[in-house]
Amino acid sequence: MLMSSxxxxxxxxxxxxxAVLSALFLTNHFHHGQNSxxxxxxxxxxxxxxxxxxxxxxxxxxxxxxxxxxxxxTVGGVGGGGIFVPMLNxxxxxxxxxxxxxxxxxxxxxxxxxxxxxxxxxxxxKEVPILDYDLALLFQPMLMLGITVGVALSVVFPYWLITVxxxxxxxxxxxxxxxxxxxxWREETIYKREKTKQRxxxxxxxxxxxxxRIDTKCEPLIPREEKxxxxxxxxxxxxxxxxxxxxxWAGFLLVQIIKNDVxxxxxxxxxxxxxxxxxxxxxxxxxxxxLYKEHKRRMSTGNSECICGxxxxxxxxxxxxxxxxxxxxGVVGGLLGSGGGFILGPLLLEIxxxxxxxSATATFVMMFSSSLSVVEFYxxxxxxxxxxxxxxxxxxxxxxxxxxxxxxxxxxxxxASIIVFILSGVIFASALTMGVVGIESSIEMINNHEFxxxxxxxxxx
Numbered sequence: 001m002l003m004s005s006x007x008x009x010x011x012x013x014x015x016x017x018x019a020v021l022s023a024l025f026l027t028n029h030f031h032h033g034q035n036s037x038x039x040x041x042x043x044x045x046x047x048x049x050x051x052x053x054x055x056x057x058x059x060x061x062x063x064x065x066x067x068x069x070x071x072x073x074t075v076g077g078v079g080g081g082g083i084f085v086p087m088l089n090x091x092x093x094x095x096x097x098x099x100x101x102x103x104x105x106x107x108x109x110x111x112x113x114x115x116x117x118x119x120x121x122x123x124x125x126k127e128v129p130i131l132d133y134d135l136a137l138l139f140q141p142m143l144m145l146g147i148t149v150g151v152a153l154s155v156v157f158p159y160w161l162i163t164v165x166x167x168x169x170x171x172x173x174x175x176x177x178x179x180x181x182x183x184x185w186r187e188e189t190i191y192k193r194e195k196t197k198q199r200x201x202x203x204x205x206x207x208x209x210x211x212x213r214i215d216t217k218c219e220p221l222i223p224r225e226e227k228x229x230x231x232x233x234x235x236x237x238x239x240x241x242x243x244x245x246x247x248x249w250a251g252f253l254l255v256q257i258i259k260n261d262v263x264x265x266x267x268x269x270x271x272x273x274x275x276x277x278x279x280x281x282x283x284x285x286x287x288x289x290x291l292y293k294e295h296k297r298r299m300s301t302g303n304s305e306c307i308c309g310x311x312x313x314x315x316x317x318x319x320x321x322x323x324x325x326x327x328x329x330g331v332v333g334g335l336l337g338s339g340g341g342f343i344l345g346p347l348l349l350e351i352x353x354x355x356x357x358x359s360a361t362a363t364f365v366m367m368f369s370s371s372l373s374v375v376e377f378y379x380x381x382x383x384x385x386x387x388x389x390x391x392x393x394x395x396x397x398x399x400x401x402x403x404x405x406x407x408x409x410x411x412x413x414x415x416a417s418i419i420v421f422i423l424s425g426v427i428f429a430s431a432l433t434m435g436v437v438g439i440e441s442s443i444e445m446i447n448n449h450e451f452x453x454x455x456x457x458x459x460x461x
Contacts, residue, residue: 015168023161023454049095053386062091063394069426070110070395071402076423077345077362079107079370081333082170082430086437098384101377102391104370109392110399111367117403118360119236120229124416125354132353132361133241135310137287139326139344140245140365141280144252146330147369148276154335156454159445162335163438169332170431173346174424180349181420188415244283249368251279256376284326288319311352322351333369342430345423355419356410363399 053059065087073080081103088099115131123130154162227235259272295314312318329343344365348358377383410416 015172016165019161019164019168023158048098049093050098050384050387051093053384053390058091062087065091066106066391066394067398070106070398071405072422072426073107074110074114074363074399075359075402075406075419076426077348077359077366078342078423078426078430079111079363079366080426080430081107082166082342082434083426086433089437098382101373101383102388104373104377105383105388105392106395107366108370108374109395110402111363111370113396113399114363114403115360115367117400118363119233121407122227122232122235124356127235129236129238130357130360131236131238131364132310132357133238134287134291135348135353135361136245136365137241138284138291138322139329140368141248141283142323142326143330143333143344143365143369144248144372145276145280146327146332147334147373148252148256148273148330149327150331150334152273152334153331157335158454160438160442163434163442166332166335167431167435167438170342170427170434173342174427174431177346177349177420177424177427180346181417181424184355184417184420185415188417192414245368248279248283249372252276253372253375255279256372257379260376260380284323288314288323292316292319310348318351322347330369342427346427349420349423355416356407359419359423 066084069080069083069087073083081100084103084106085096085099088094088102089096094102118130121130255272255276259269262269262272291314325343325347329347332342345358345362348362349355353361406419406422410418
């Protein structure tokens, strides 16, 4: 995995370094020429703008965009926050912070309905849950930790830098996912041709040869017994692991609630902020050690079967790489107002998870991360309740029916690569929309001679 990802990692590191160094140069070059009143006006320039929920062509268009974005976003396992935030900001007129909060509500609704759909369908190839709980327990704590760090960095980082970093990341991940989809499409085409040849050979062969030519691994003589919806539901739900995920979610939420009532940058503030690290690292460490030991045990016995849904070696280096990607995905989610799926969805495909399981697992993890932000935003009164209920309802319907139609198309065509192409398309569309909004806002800041460098964390609270 790391060998194939080396070029992509080099691209991200070099591009991010250039962007951050440029921001540092601007901060050092212009900081001395800015006075405190201008900085204060910059900090107070983001006013809360909540339009009324009234029937209009803007609301109809936003509903259509939200429905399509939620449907495609949940199928790809990326959520769709990169589409929702610009839509809410440009089309409906919400301020940036309120748009990010409402985006979380939409992601939560779409993810929840998508999870409900997924737990009622079987795994496409094995008698195991379609939700990979091992990967969920591995990535969820690091994703939540990254989200809290991303929210903190969003106060410090200049808006133009956030836009540049998001565009760099989204173009990289969408391109890599697109080429991944092309590779899968070619493999599926080859498989279909071989399958057609095999069937033609069976038809043209004599009766006594048919029993010899049947491959029992691919076409068992005893057909797989069809399970009822209740049986599939019982197979997909692992209550003990779900309870662990809920406890981690509750732990992060409790820390956030207490932290919001504490004075910014005080001793207790930093104690509570630092408390999130051991919570995340303990659960990640437990799951990482479990996967590492299981991998070692199977290798020692000569069993090369994949552990969980990922076809990689669970070495210490690969586990550290997964932890880093989880944190990066969370940071992007905190900066952007998404659920972190823009990293998690492509990453699961990168480590060898099949598209159906990658989509289901990514939306499952996003349901926890986005709901954490929604509860926190609700306590802070960061979004209007009527709009939140309406947009969440639209996303719930879109998440369920998006999964329904795309799964039917995949089953009919026999091409799971369609999910990968949808994922790539959503990420690329998000890069375009975020780029347009970011460039427009940056030009406005330049024309107004506003501060373009890093801000102080404590003074920006």
